[in-house]
Amino acid sequence: MTHPWFEGTAPPRVLAHRGLVRSEDAAHGIAENSFAAVAAAHAAGCDYVESDCHLTADGRVVLFHDEDLSRVTGDPRQVAQVSARELEKLMAQRGGLITLVQALDAFPDVRFNLDVKVPDAAVPVGRLIAPHAERVLVTSFSDDRRREALEAALAAGAGIRPATSAGTATIVRLLGALAVRSDRLVHRALADVDALQVPERRGPVRIVTKRLIEAAHRHGVEVHVWTVNDPVAMRRLVARGVDGIVTDRADIALRILKD
Template identity: 30%
Template sequence: MRRSLALVTVLAGLSAAPALAIDIHGHRGARGLLPENTLPAFREAIALGVDILELDTGMTSDGVVVVLHDTGLSPDLTRIGGAWIDAPMLVRAMTHAELQGADVGRIRPGSKTAERFPDQTPVDGTPVPTLAEVLSLATAEGAPGLRFNIETKLSPLKPDDTADPETFAKAVVAVIRDAGVADRAIVQSFDWRTLAVVKRIAPEIRTSYLTAERNWLNNVQAGRPGASPWLGGLDIDDVGGSVPRAIASLKGDIWSPYYRDVTAEEVKEAQALGIEVHVWTVNDAAQMKELAEMGVDGIITDYPNVAIDAVRRGQ
């Protein structure tokens, strides 16, 4: 990536240059520090000074919108009755009351997740929160300007694992409106079908279009025949393979690419179309600074403490 002396100089003084301020999202709260997608992690992120809480949602069998990453309880993160579960348990097959019996306050020792986050502090006895509980934190923690980036977790490849896009999006919108935070909420998804519903029923809520173009996930599918099932019927090749142009055609607000996929030229293209660029998930300080130099609008990170030091304080 090209660097200019002027940009590096401005970056070092970001706190004094509001025009270049970058939104810091606490990914799953503060996943590197405390159990992901839990109230302790979200409170920590708020205390650190994030602009936005990033979180994931699912729905129980009785229609409660809850906050967790996978469509099923993870064996790496979940104990019931003090014992680790042996296989994922679909949230859609559980009532909210049944889900409350799960303890997600510690990573399973020896798991791959434990290897990735060796410094995470456990908080035993932590349940899966509801979306309503997380949205209430802005008031409870004295952070009236706090924003929320709420992901709908579903896949067009596994339609039976979750509620359908219409039902899911409507339930999330209802909770957002009930909490009175529609003007501070973003709904994001890799499955753009839910975003189409949000645009139709709740135009006051901003939408963010997640993308990855990797061997482990490619929802864009540029160069392949036909539309990607992830993009709600849109064929990226019809807009010259440009994700920013695709999002602009849908009247979207934010593009959220995997940080290794995006280029400076694409950032400029998106912003010229009125679309913000918020990259995920960046945990290295040097990479955060490079992305800031590229001009991204937001950084999603497991370590908001690192991002705040690197991007705001120039450390």
């Protein structure tokens, strides 16, 4: 059965990578993963927002990508070393801090793609998304971490398991299975995932191939490619059968892929 996260919107899916920050917004100090960035993606008509989850010193789950604050705010401390209130002050002139609770409440018609960045955030994320499981996809480079979040959501009363995409170990197993042409091993690798969210290539290794796309589709799994900002590349990947594009320019992607 298709998870509700995928229903109602036909591929190609446009996933707003950390929200939407246009060049003019960035010039005014608006940062990725801010309240303003998520609001801009929503206003542009994007159904899907990709974001990242960290845990503050006082246990609040916030949408933030890096472990430390230096790149976004100039503060050298880690997210885990500051309280949500401190982070609110630091983000006040950068589009505003947005917590996971705020994101889910303020944008009830947005479907979130949440990357659990640190082990301590897995259970809190799972508990918070439990009432919203039909519109959340959980991912992480760590398969253990994403599974922990999924289990926490079910334990907290989620009526359905949140959607999920493969971690690094699962993708490595899948690539090995494809290399030896074993559909049995492909099935085992994809058994607990709804999507593969991958870069087109990693160094010299091409990950998104015709064989990978066909195998994923054969097992009911979508393929989403990150992070694609070039319109030519967007069109090329969709023409090859990719189901979703994760992009910093959701506005452009919506215009060229959905018209």
